[in-house]
Amino acid sequence: MKAYVSKSFPLLSTVLFGGCSGGGAAGELGIVVVCGVLGFGWIVWMIEKSKSGGSQKPSARMTNERGISLDKRLEQKKGSRLDFKQRRFIAKNIGLYQWVPVDLMGAWEERILVFLDQFPVTHLKVKKATDEMRLLVAAEACLLIVRRPISDYRHLQVVHLWEDEIEGNENARGTATRHEVNLSWSYLKKTIRNARDGHNLTLHEFAHLIDFADDGVAQSIPVPGHSEDHKEWKILVEQEHSRLMKAYESGKNYSIRAYGGYESIKGDKPELFSCGTSAFFERGSRLKRECPNVYDALKKFYGVDPASWRKKKKT
Numbered sequence: 001m002k003a004y005v006s007k008s009f010p011l012l013s014t015v016l017f018g019g020c021s022g023g024g025a026a027g028e029l030g031i032v033v034v035c036g037v038l039g040f041g042w043i044v045w046m047i048e049k050s051k052s053g054g055s056q057k058p059s060a061r062m063t064n065e066r067g068i069s070l071d072k073r074l075e076q077k078k079g080s081r082l083d084f085k086q087r088r089f090i091a092k093n094i095g096l097y098q099w100v101p102v103d104l105m106g107a108w109e110e111r112i113l114v115f116l117d118q119f120p121v122t123h124l125k126v127k128k129a130t131d132e133m134r135l136l137v138a139a140e141a142c143l144l145i146v147r148r149p150i151s152d153y154r155h156l157q158v159v160h161l162w163e164d165e166i167e168g169n170e171n172a173r174g175t176a177t178r179h180e181v182n183l184s185w186s187y188l189k190k191t192i193r194n195a196r197d198g199h200n201l202t203l204h205e206f207a208h209l210i211d212f213a214d215d216g217v218a219q220s221i222p223v224p225g226h227s228e229d230h231k232e233w234k235i236l237v238e239q240e241h242s243r244l245m246k247a248y249e250s251g252k253n254y255s256i257r258a259y260g261g262y263e264s265i266k267g268d269k270p271e272l273f274s275c276g277t278s279a280f281f282e283r284g285s286r287l288k289r290e291c292p293n294v295y296d297a298l299k300k301f302y303g304v305d306p307a308s309w310r311k312k313k314k315t
């Protein structure tokens, strides 16, 4: 994630940085850019919040309606499947395809079809991305929610694919706000076939989108404040962030990449959930062994158990 503040908070969305580069561990830990206008932005936000009087804004109602509509679309797609060519293309290009259990395939394909139908994907912001590009983005984004409702993406308005560098965020390979995902196509292509390295650009950025969805903040707590799981998540993030920092400080390797330790000026830890998600899907057994509490929380949240997945033989 690069900008990790909702677009409903636009002053900050352009100036807070994390940088989802997938780069080296040492470099990742050093990426903390302090934003001088944070205090000013916070004041503006508080004023805006007080103006709203605590009532639900029309935009919030709209996004709820969007979520209901997306879930309805998914219901209507029940039983629909990708065509042979689409399935073969995904199987050939996405490393995780060979690991996903057969009993998840139907739900996965239904979500891919709704995603393709509902979410625009551009190439360089100037034209529609090709069918192949859209298919790979949809497939990876929907693997994340294969056991969850597609309304997780109710705030998403557009995905932009960039040839290499992301315009305006040249140091990042992916960025996410509450409404938009940007992905470097060359980096996505370079990494999409490796299903076991614990790095997955698309899963990472869409995990941010899910983290944003409940409250407009990415702080590695993907459930709303009123949820019975919220307190548990809050404690988990604090404890596991500390464990990760200690592991890297003592020179150890770790199942969650070092960038998961990034902390914002406000003290939020937005990268633990996204980096943990990539580790969960791509090195589930190791995560389960090293960080059983993180693994169990993600298993409960995503409804899947990647540590039990076994590689299928190619057909």
Ligand SMILES: [Zn+2]
Binding pocket: 001, 002, 018, 019, 020, 204, 208, 271, 274
């Ligand atoms: Zn990130």
